Amino acid sequence: MNNKYDVIIIGAGPAGLECAHQLKNSDKSVLIIEKNEIIGPKICAGGLTNLANNFYIPENKTRSFAKQIIFLNKKQYNITLVNPIKTISRLDLGQYQLSKIKNSRNIQILKNTKVKEIENNKVFTID
Ligand SMILES: Cc1cc2nc3c(=O)[nH]c(=O)nc-3n(C[C@H](O)[C@H](O)[C@H](O)COP(=O)(O)OP(=O)(O)OC[C@H]3O[C@@H](n4cnc5c(N)ncnc54)[C@H](O)[C@@H]3O)c2cc1C
Structure with a gap:
């Protein structure tokens, strides 16, 4: 994958998803990269x-x-x-946050993809 985005958010945790939510329908193109397939679950008291x-x-x-x-x-x-x-539950929180940005015209989510390195405004991933 070789694309350009105004904003790349690494990690679809509560912080990353809220960050994307703040940018929803803005003029910024946003990519969220998450290493896991399912967004939300985490060892946490909630x-x-x-x-x-x-x-x-x-x-x-x-x-x-x-x-x-x-x-x-x-x-x-x-x-x-x-x-x-x-x-x-962290799964419910993640899925709720996800529902708020679903179908946003300017936000894309790349799951199952781990960021390996960031260098000179470039983000390198492992599929
Ligand atoms: C045992 C435990 C109990 C807790 N209990 C509570 C509680 O009761 N209440 C509370 O408010 N907080 C609690 N916390 C803290 C809470 O979990 C964190 O504050 C919160 O998860 C931080 O959110 P975040 O989005 O910054 O990071 P995270 O939730 O850690 O999200 C980071 C995301 O980035 C992804 N990621 C990481 N590295 C990469 C990579 N290289 N490439 C792509 N994706 C990547 C991860 O898969 C994850 O989805 C607890 C934490 C622990 C460990």
């Missing part, structure tokens, strides 16, 4: 901080934990959180 509100993830894709039980010195403490802890 905890979402309040900053993740900026991603507008639909509630039905997340789980909320409002109650915490702590055992300490043989005593049980029941805590109800004002701001419940939210989690999401």
Whole structure:
């Protein structure tokens, strides 16, 4: 493959996909290169901080934990959180982020392709 792009994003993790989302329908041609076939899965607790509100993830894709039980010195403490802890599976997060940029006229995604080297504005890959 020998093409020119304004922006090449290496890695379709949360950062790369959000970066592409910010460029959606802009005048920049964007290529995302991801080494894996499936976008999303990762060893991760999937905890979402309040900053993740900026991603507008639909509630039905997340789980909320409002109650915490702590055992300490043989005593049980029941805590109800004002701001419940939210989690999401990384596969669901990746696929949700992907859905937001699918069919964008200026964004292409190259999966199953690992970046080997970057040199003088050129990105070299291993298929
Ligand atoms: C055990 C564990 C638990 C965690 N729990 C939480 C949590 O609860 N909440 C939270 O917010 N964060 C958690 N994190 C941190 C979170 O996983 C990272 O902050 C987040 O994944 C960073 O996103 P990213 O897009 O920068 O990188 P990544 O998610 O690492 O994405 C990078 C992408 O680039 C691809 N890639 C890498 N190298 C190449 C290459 N050479 N060529 C092509 N593609 C490439 C990878 O396949 C991957 O898809 C946890 C992390 C770990 C390890």
